[in-house]
Amino acid sequence: MEREKTAVITTGSFVMPSGKSSTVERVIENVAPLAAEHVKIRIFGLADGHLPSQGWIGNVPIYRLPGGRLYLESILRHLRKWRPGTVDVHNRPLLAFQLKSRLPLARVLLTLHSAAFISPSCHHPKARIQPMLESVDGIIVGSEYLKAELLSRFPGLFTPIWVIPPGVSLEDFVPRWTPNGEALRMARLAEFGWENRKVVLFVGRLLPAKGVHHLLTAFPAVLRRVPEAMLVIVGGNCHGANRETDYAGRLKAMAEPFKDRVVFLPFTPYPKVTGWYNTADCLVVPACEEEAFGLVNVEAMASAVPVVAARAGGIPEIVADGCSGFLVPAEGMVNELADRIIRLLQDEALCKSMGQAGQELVRNRFRWQHTADRWVDIICSSRVIPANAPQWKQQP
The missing domain is CATH 3.40.50.2000 (Glycogen Phosphorylase B;)
Structure with missing residues (x-):
């Protein structure tokens, strides 16, 4: 036929x-x-x-x-x-x-x-x-x-x-909680001089709708409770470009007091960006506006990394609240973000169980x-x- x-x-x-x-x-x-x-x-x-x-x-x-x-x-x-x-x-x-x-x-x-x-x-x-x-x-x-x-x-x-x-293609991701994944993570942390750090990760375009300013506002509270935390922000203002915008400049000004605890990295093409998921303890998706889907959530889950995300748009269809990560409401987002990030960074067993649950969700629904x-x-x-x-x- x-x-x-x-x-x-x-x-x-x-x-x-x-x-x-x-x-x-x-x-x-x-x-x-x-x-x-x-x-x-x-x-x-x-x-x-x-x-x-x-x-x-x-x-x-x-x-x-x-x-x-x-x-x-x-x-x-x-x-x-x-x-x-x-x-x-x-x-x-x-x-x-x-x-x-x-x-x-x-x-x-x-x-x-x-x-x-x-x-x-x-x-x-x-x-x-x-x-x-x-x-x-x-x-x-x-x-x-x-x-x-x-x-x-x-x-x-x-x-x-x-x-x-x-x-996603699961083959592109090295799960965080495996011997190979842990070895790659430790090597990357050592390469950047981040040994013993807890990495909070953002991946995406630097646009107001993506809500990175909420994450930076929440970060001081995270540092007070988890002194070894650091924030890694991966992305430019659009696909394939790293031109500086007014918004990106404002974000870097907000990060200035934290010195080397907040790191901005340029747009990283796929599949090279998959290595950053493996390095993270959690991914944060603080979208201010409705995300139709949010592929970064699935990519983090494929790496067995828990997600803290806004309860917006199609994200609740991906992240199982309390199972593969946490969903936070738009109102009071800053305090809720800080609370959930702190909870994950202070509880490695919770990070592992949520990460593995997320990976299983991807295996069964999002390949x-x-x-x-x-x-x-x-x-x-x-x-x-x-x-x-x-x-x-x-x-x-």
């Missing part, structure tokens, strides 16, 4: 490997080769003037097409020639709408990785977004939170919505194979109907 043809559309240039790319490229890079065992896939992205016009990820071809006004017509030429049954467009409602209107017989899906591209303040007026969402044959999101957000912002939206969480299997089910089966679909769409 011939495999279903599926085109995956990303407006990134699809840098390979995707260390300097966004989460969109990370997801596609990991899911496509696994799904290609069951689905015939071609990936389409933007040309950037540096990468070749065609590349490969495993046995999946990548086509980089001219951008701007030429992009839509370039995609259409390829799709009309190849004739895929399904077209999966990532993060671009307008492009999905345009492709559906020009290819009415194709099944066009829209995959949303965040709420940014359905925000009227950032892109199109709300009155224009809803028809775009209604035009496609289905929407894929990474969390129940983002699905609920869609239905809240666009009442009466009956386009089928599926939830497929992203994942890329899980993500690929769920995506293939949607591509290959028209009978997979989400709960929000209208009655007429549920007929065989």
